[in-house]
Amino acid sequence: MSVTLEDARRVIAAAEAKADEVGQPMNIAVVDAGGNLVAHIRQDGAWIGSVDISISKAWTSRAFDISTKDLGDNSQPGKQFFGIHTTNGGRVAIFAGGIPLSRDGVVVGAVGVSGGSGEQDHAVAEAGAAGF
Amino acid sequence: MSVTLEDARRVIAAAEAKADEVGQPMNIAVVDAGGNLVAHIRQDGAWIGSVDISISKAWTSRAFDISTKDLGDNSQPGKQFFGIHTTNGGRVAIFAGGIPLSRDGVVVGAVGVSGGSGEQDHAVAEAGAAGF
Amino acid sequence: MSVTLEDARRVIAAAEAKADEVGQPMNIAVVDAGGNLVAHIRQDGAWIGSVDISISKAWTSRAFDISTKDLGDNSQPGKQFFGIHTTNGGRVAIFAGGIPLSRDGVVVGAVGVSGGSGEQDHAVAEAGAAGF
Amino acid sequence: MSVTLEDARRVIAAAEAKADEVGQPMNIAVVDAGGNLVAHIRQDGAWIGSVDISISKAWTSRAFDISTKDLGDNSQPGKQFFGIHTTNGGRVAIFAGGIPLSRDGVVVGAVGVSGGSGEQDHAVAEAGAAGF
Numbered sequence: 001m002s003v004t005l006e007d008a009r010r011v012i013a014a015a016e017a018k019a020d021e022v023g024q025p026m027n028i029a030v031v032d033a034g035g036n037l038v039a040h041i042r043q044d045g046a047w048i049g050s051v052d053i054s055i056s057k058a059w060t061s062r063a064f065d066i067s068t069k070d071l072g073d074n075s076q077p078g079k080q081f082f083g084i085h086t087t088n089g090g091r092v093a094i095f096a097g098g099i100p101l102s103r104d105g106v107v108v109g110a111v112g113v114s115g116g117s118g119e120q121d122h123a124v125a126e127a128g129a130a131g132f
Numbered sequence: 133m134s135v136t137l138e139d140a141r142r143v144i145a146a147a148e149a150k151a152d153e154v155g156q157p158m159n160i161a162v163v164d165a166g167g168n169l170v171a172h173i174r175q176d177g178a179w180i181g182s183v184d185i186s187i188s189k190a191w192t193s194r195a196f197d198i199s200t201k202d203l204g205d206n207s208q209p210g211k212q213f214f215g216i217h218t219t220n221g222g223r224v225a226i227f228a229g230g231i232p233l234s235r236d237g238v239v240v241g242a243v244g245v246s247g248g249s250g251e252q253d254h255a256v257a258e259a260g261a262a263g264f
Numbered sequence: 265m266s267v268t269l270e271d272a273r274r275v276i277a278a279a280e281a282k283a284d285e286v287g288q289p290m291n292i293a294v295v296d297a298g299g300n301l302v303a304h305i306r307q308d309g310a311w312i313g314s315v316d317i318s319i320s321k322a323w324t325s326r327a328f329d330i331s332t333k334d335l336g337d338n339s340q341p342g343k344q345f346f347g348i349h350t351t352n353g354g355r356v357a358i359f360a361g362g363i364p365l366s367r368d369g370v371v372v373g374a375v376g377v378s379g380g381s382g383e384q385d386h387a388v389a390e391a392g393a394a395g396f
Numbered sequence: 397m398s399v400t401l402e403d404a405r406r407v408i409a410a411a412e413a414k415a416d417e418v419g420q421p422m423n424i425a426v427v428d429a430g431g432n433l434v435a436h437i438r439q440d441g442a443w444i445g446s447v448d449i450s451i452s453k454a455w456t457s458r459a460f461d462i463s464t465k466d467l468g469d470n471s472q473p474g475k476q477f478f479g480i481h482t483t484n485g486g487r488v489a490i491f492a493g494g495i496p497l498s499r500d501g502v503v504v505g506a507v508g509v510s511g512g513s514g515e516q517d518h519a520v521a522e523a524g525a526a527g528f
Contacts, residue, residue, distance in 0.1 A: 001265075004440050005437055005438065005439055005440055008437075009437075032298070033297075033298060034180070034296070034297060034298015034299060034300060034444065035180055035181075035298060035300070036298060036299070036438075036444040036447060037436065037438060037447045038437070038438050039435075039436060039437045039438065040433060040435060040436045041401055041404075041405075041434070041435045042401065042432070042433060042434050042435065043401055044400050044401055048430060048432040051432060051433045059181075060181065062180070063179060063180050063181025063182075064179050064181045064182070065179060077208050077209045078208055080227060080228065080249060080250035080251075081227055081250065082204065082208065082226065082227060083204065083207065083217040083224075083225060083226035083227050084185070084227065086217045086218050086222035086223075086224075087181075087184055087185045087188055087222065087223070087225060088181055088184045088185070089184075089222065089353075090222055092181065136308050137305055137306065137307055137308055140305075166312060168306070168312040168315060169304060169306060169315045170305070170306050171303075171304060171305045171306065172301065172303060172304045173269055173272075173302070173303045174269065174300075174301060174302050174303065175269055176268050176269055180298065180300040183300060183301045298444070299444055299445075323445075324445065326444070327443060327444050327445025327446075328443050328445045328446070329443060341472050341473045342472055344491060344492065344513060344514035344515070345491055345514065346468070346472065346490065346491060347468065347471065347481040347488075347489060347490035347491050348449070348491065350481045350482050350486035350487075350488075351445075351448055351449045351452055351486065351487070351489065352445055352448045352449070353448075353486065354486055356445065
């Protein structure tokens, strides 16, 4: 009931295909049910600052069972979770690109994508999640 | 004049009962007069990202003798404490769920709750504080 | 196949009983299969510096599926893992008190104890693990 | 003159084959000339505490253009680099498993392996480097 390396590679392959289609090189990370990294890849030319962000997005999506896009909506100034981004040692990502991976209705991991606009990152993560 | 383990367990039991009633699994933490953790529990199915947040909320409420909800109101952009959430290594929580524990009008500890909406977290923390 | 809150409380109760017998107040922490905290208690009078250590010991024992006592033996100067204690953000504990929790031969969590001598911590952790 | 994702995957595949032969599941990471992560995989059942260590070993080997085994020999108490493991935020690994990747005599990246004994980690890293 978690994410195997084979699962992670399938998710990453689906996300890579989407990133190629979008034309923006990406960092793609997959974590398991415990939030621990299973696999990460950085496509050639993708931002080096996005290595950490892709992993943080994946972790965040599993840690709160929510997309980082939706968490971000709730974490703006004046909203109920504003300030959450400094908790957990700063690894809570509150912008689009992280999506939970579910099996039989239960979140068992997550994928995190970073390398382009929020819209691009989210679209690539969605493609990855669909590959799961 | 602090919080014993027995006190903390009573607070946690009261908070757990409320969380069960609300139907949302929670992380519940209690700190003593020194802001140091006395006890923490994560209910089955509660978010793993909320372990740290529940402890941070409890610490914050004792560190500033205020509920994190009220501190949050004063920490929005443009308000007097905006930016406080990155101090103290990032463990100042500025959203609802942390409440001081008082004895004879003196704050001697705090309870922190994380796992649901801000409203739910605050309600469960209030139930915990009432159990003190 | 992980550690529930009920499991954690049973482990903590067994460890507490042993700590009382030893006569040394302890911090006792339990983590699940993902290394995430399930429950922690600090007995009255136990060292506040041991809050973090008990959690780190539990995390370490699950992270490497080994007791921190045995890991420590391999992490002394000149040994194969010397230096491991600064990895993972410094939360690798290499002294006695952390013991894996196994079910059907698989490590599914761990208990960490801190508050006395290495021998005492290890004995209390063993009692906790036996209660699992 | 660096390490592409295709290179990293070839290195990882070679290392995985060796890990399978050794019979010990491993974390395998590859960094580029800038020391930044290109790819990481955790084989099913490999230690979660070794995610960070595999990346740190790869980073260390590129950061100092040396195997972590050799760096470790020079970093024991009394030796010229003793204490280096706490620098760089603690991510300098001084035990076997990290090996530089060279092209035309120039170090252009590194591979880091963690999951078994120092001897096993080093052997798997060597297999990975040979695949480069």
